[in-house]
Amino acid sequence: METSRTSRLETFSDGVFAIAATLLVLELTVKRGAKAPPLGHQLLHDLWPSYLAYATSFLTIAIIWINHHHVMEIIERVDRTFLFVTALLLLVVAFIPFPTALVAHSLQTHTDERAAVYAYGVTLLLMAVVFNVLWTYARRNRRLLGDELPGSTIRAVTLASGIGIPLTGLVLALASWTPLGGVIYAFSLSAFYLPGVALLFKAS
Amino acid sequence: MESSGTGRLEAFSDGVFAIAATLLVLEFSVTSYHDLGNELLNLWPSYLAFGTSFLTIGIIWMNHHFCVETMGRVDRTLMFLNLVLLMIVSFLPFPTRLVAESIKEGHGEREAVLAYAATFLLMAVVYNVWWRYASTGRRLIAEGVPDRAVRAISRAFDPGVPLYGITFALAFWSPVASVALTFAIAAFYLPSAALFDRVTD
Numbered sequence: 093m094e095t096s097r098t099s100r101l102e103t104f105s106d107g108v109f110a111i112a113a114t115l116l117v118l119e120l121t122v123k124r125g126a127k128a129p130p131l132g133h134q135l136l137h138d139l140w141p142s143y144l145a146y147a148t149s150f151l152t153i154a155i156i157w158i159n160h161h162h163v164m165e166i167i168e169r170v171d172r173t174f175l176f177v178t179a180l181l182l183l184v185v186a187f188i189p190f191p192t193a194l195v196a197h198s199l200q201t202h203t204d205e206r207a208a209v210y211a212y213g214v215t216l217l218l219m220a221v222v223f224n225v226l227w228t229y230a231r232r233n234r235r236l237l238g239d240e241l242p243g244s245t246i247r248a249v250t251l252a253s254g255i256g257i258p259l260t261g262l263v264l265a266l267a268s269w270t271p272l273g274g275v276i277y278a279f280s281l282s283a284f285y286l287p288g289v290a291l292l293f294k295a296s
Numbered sequence: 297m298e299s300s301g302t303g304r305l306e307a308f309s310d311g312v313f314a315i316a317a318t319l320l321v322l323e324f325s326v327t328s329y330h331d332l333g334n335e336l337l338n339l340w341p342s343y344l345a346f347g348t349s350f351l352t353i354g355i356i357w358m359n360h361h362f363c364v365e366t367m368g369r370v371d372r373t374l375m376f377l378n379l380v381l382l383m384i385v386s387f388l389p390f391p392t393r394l395v396a397e398s399i400k401e402g403h404g405e406r407e408a409v410l411a412y413a414a415t416f417l418l419m420a421v422v423y424n425v426w427w428r429y430a431s432t433g434r435r436l437i438a439e440g441v442p443d444r445a446v447r448a449i450s451r452a453f454d455p456g457v458p459l460y461g462i463t464f465a466l467a468f469w470s471p472v473a474s475v476a477l478t479f480a481i482a483a484f485y486l487p488s489a490a491l492f493d494r495v496t497d
Contacts, residue, residue, distance in 0.1 A: 203332070208332055
């Protein structure tokens with residue numbers, strides 16, 4: 093009962109990641125009817141905040157999935173607490189479509205962008221924090237890790253996930269100054285994920 | 297045909313659990329962007345309902361995981377009971393939205409929370425039937441699994457129906473308290489599961 097294989101954790105988590113990422117498209121909507129602006133204008137001009145928010149959230153979910161995948165590969169077993177913290181992480185992931193839609197709509201209509209980007213930033217920050225809790229629980233005294241896993245790998249993952257907290261925290265700080273800048277920064281965080289991780293792993 | 301491995305049952309169930317849990321987010325909507333900060337704070341019933349339903353689905357999935365691990369095979373009856381359980385799980389986003397909207401709008405809370413609690417109660421009953429069917433006389437339990445482990449799971453199932461019965465009764469008196477108790481049942485799952493493990497070991 094206490095420890096068990098990881099395959100079902102992966103199928104359930106992958107399901108939530110995939111569905112959350114796919115639901116994001118529902119925030120893309122156009123106005124219809126005689127009074128609506130021409131469709132081409134809406135698609136090329138009005139909708140750009142939706143594209144930005146969509147790409148940012150999709151990439152962010154993809155990256156958290158990659159990181160989760162990586163952690164699951166080096167974990168040897170799971171226990172009830174690990175499953176529960178995973179459920180908490182997935183709770184935040186599944187929530188992402190909502191602040192994404194808030195950001196897109198508020199930037200489109202120029203109303204209350206700051207509150208929307210705060211909500212978005214808080215969600216991303218919460219995700220980073222829960223991911224760190226998950227990893228810290230697994231690695232503490234090698235609770236869920238195998239003995240043969242090198243310490244350098246553990247340190248690299250600890251560093252890479254730990255740095256996520258201040259990096260996403262900056263989205264909030266930026267948002268108080270420029271909401272749009274906060275979203276663009278969040279986008280670049282995920283867009284530069286690959287070189288960033290490569291750099292971190294080389295450094296450690 | 298009569299009995300088979302557990303792999304496909306698990307994969308299908310995981311899909312339904314994941315989709316039902318993720319669709320819960322669709323109940324969030326704001327009506328105006330003019331005072332978004334305030335609007336987001338007023339959404340608290342949505343956060344409560346979302347957190348409660350998501351965590352409960354997550355816990356059902358965890359328990360499902362631990363239960364199926366003890367099974368050596370599944371048969372048609374268990375598959376059917378499993379489908380009934382999944383039907384209730386996939387229904388959950390609907391009463392979740394009812395609860396969030398009625399508390400926000402300030403009317404129809406009692407009916408909405410009764411529907412919500414009834415769904416949970418039904419889920420607990422079906423889940424019990426599902427487990428009793430598999431475990432009675434070790435019908436589907438794998439050979440290597442000790443009786444002690446099966447009994448521990450059975451004991452952990454005992455409080456479910458009475459607890460959700462209480463949330464149902466509580467809804468008549470205070471709908472919000474009923475939702476809060478449902479949330480607490482999910483949030484205190486870990487310590488209570490640990491307690492059960494200690495009692496049985």
